[in-house]
Amino acid sequence: MSELHFLSGNEAVAQGVRLSRPRVIAAYPITPQTIVVERLSEMVESRELAAEFVHVESEHSALALVMGSAAMGVRTFTATSSQGLMYMAECLHYTSGGRFPLVMMNANRSLALPWNIYGDQSDSLALLSSGWIQVYAETAQESLDMIIQAYAVAEDVRVRTPVLVNLDGFVLTHTYEPVIVPDQDTVDAFLPPPDFPPGYPGTFDLLRPQSLAVSAGPGDYAGFKYRQHRDMVAAAEPIRDVGGRFAEIFGRGSADLIEPYRCGDAELVMITLGSIAGTVRDVIDDLRADGLRVGLLRIRYLRPFPSEDLRRLLFGPLRRAAVAAIGILEKDISFGHQGGVALEVKAALYDQAEASAPAGLPPVRNFIAGLGGQDISRGQIIAMFDDLARAAGRDGDEPARSVRFVGLEASR
């Protein structure tokens, strides 16, 4: 029987990991991820979870270690955040290139300098090209559910690509919510066994020795990298399959890589990701009550990037109104350009522009907010929608500034 518990995001992740039965866990502490590995160590000590719990000496070693275990054909887990994710950056590209089906949790946190332990998404956005599937949870429940689904996706033999499950630091990792913790039998039936089957690609075999993590000359290298990209693009289907099957069995969640909210007839659409989506939804309900046609697209997966889903949701034939302006709200900045998510969205829109020319595209505004854990208030979100309304030409647009920093008045 599933049980209702009052859990933080971090604790929900630990529960999801316990239910997924990894055989090896590598742990190195960093705020605000620490609760995850603390809870897991308790579970291993109390024998609720039969796993080797290894105290490593760095994040670089954490990811390298679970790669070694995965090469042996067993399910693993590790977790990190911020500077730790940066320190293991080499190993992110390494493990994805080696097609090791790892699952890692990242507590989204700002990057030094200046030092700051609070949440933003600069860390994972900086590693968008590392070859990992990236998913962003909104709630503690979704965090638990995504850990379980991440194993199903990563280990799918068509995918064999590691998955990074992102939770906003503190806002999600440390906030308590009622969370349904599924029972072990149902999860066991949902996931493949934690020991990969004999002959699983990219694992050692005593009878047929394998060389893994090899080198390749320029010609072969390009082929390896193309297949890595091709399989990541194709992973969208297994992701939908897993999400759909999960929803069917557990009665919640979604098969969608982007989750729409009151978007079908919205003229002003905000695109965001992670925990801030809840506040945006509340604002949308209020503005809708005032007669404004506003909506939300919550991006769940940044990799593989759901370009076609995005275009369908913004411009598809099932829409009941044309989108007049698009906002992208995100907690990161690619210095010297725009927010990382905006760059992704705009790249997808350009393909739409080619398809729909000469109709053109609605204006797009990029809101950079919440850096270093700054709260994003309802008032600020309302002001963003005001900006979008002006951009849509309702009240006369101001000179176009596509990137807007929100909350700078709090800065000295």
Add this chain to the structure above:
Amino acid sequence: MTISLKNLSAEEYFLGHKACGGCGGSLVVRWTLKVLGERSYVVMPAGCMSAVGFIYPQMALGVNAMISPFAATGAVLSGIAAAVRAKGLRDVHVVGFAGDGGTADIGLQSLSGAFDRKERIIYICYDNEAYMNTGIQRSGATPWGARTTTSPGGFRPSSPAPKKDLVRIAAAHGVPFAATASVGYPTDFLRKVEIAGSIDGPSFLHVYAPCPTGWACESDATIRLGKSVVDTGLWPLVEWRDGAARLNRDPEAFVPLADYLAMQGRFKTLRPEEISAMERVRDGAWKSLRAWVRESSAG
């Protein structure tokens, strides 16, 4: 059964690689795997042996093997060892081969972690005394006075000093077994590999492995150098086991350094008075080594 040159396995587990003629490192890998056998899991970080052994699609290792990130040999070994425990596998060896840069410099942190956790791994450093794979740059194990491509006049950071003592670093972690060896004394080396394979915990071998390409010596000088470096006292054969250190060779007198140095172009810039100073450093190192042996055995 004690393994010797007479009963050493005829099986080859490191074959068809692209190492240079006279490569000491490739001998270390080849001989080690003959002792440890087919149920071995090998980890090699970036470095000569991985560069010459894993060129797709021509794989040179006859056992399960993978390349690790440069800094992470100890961590990847630990990950394999953890999975060995999780799966309850018996009679397997988890062995790493890393160069001197991969061990004494960039890999020291993860090696320390593996030692500290008492992982059941065998870690073998094949020491060719510089970053050879990248083109003979100075490493944390380059001997004083040696010419490398980043110390073209000879490496002289201070007055002569001994190399970083990796075996005593390992011993300070409380590992059950740590030893030096040289490709010039294969019987001693094979015996130590066999011991390492029997240890329930981490073991560490620091093996002298000449590099004719990097040292500017003849490619048939590898074994001669491997004997000479021991006989001159520059590379003591020593082992640390269960808390006590012991000398495997304890010469009363050393062969003069000049003969050893003259075989290699990398020491060409040394002046006679510097060689004398190096001999005094060697003598001091032996004094300290003998004291370590005496004190650890007395305890």
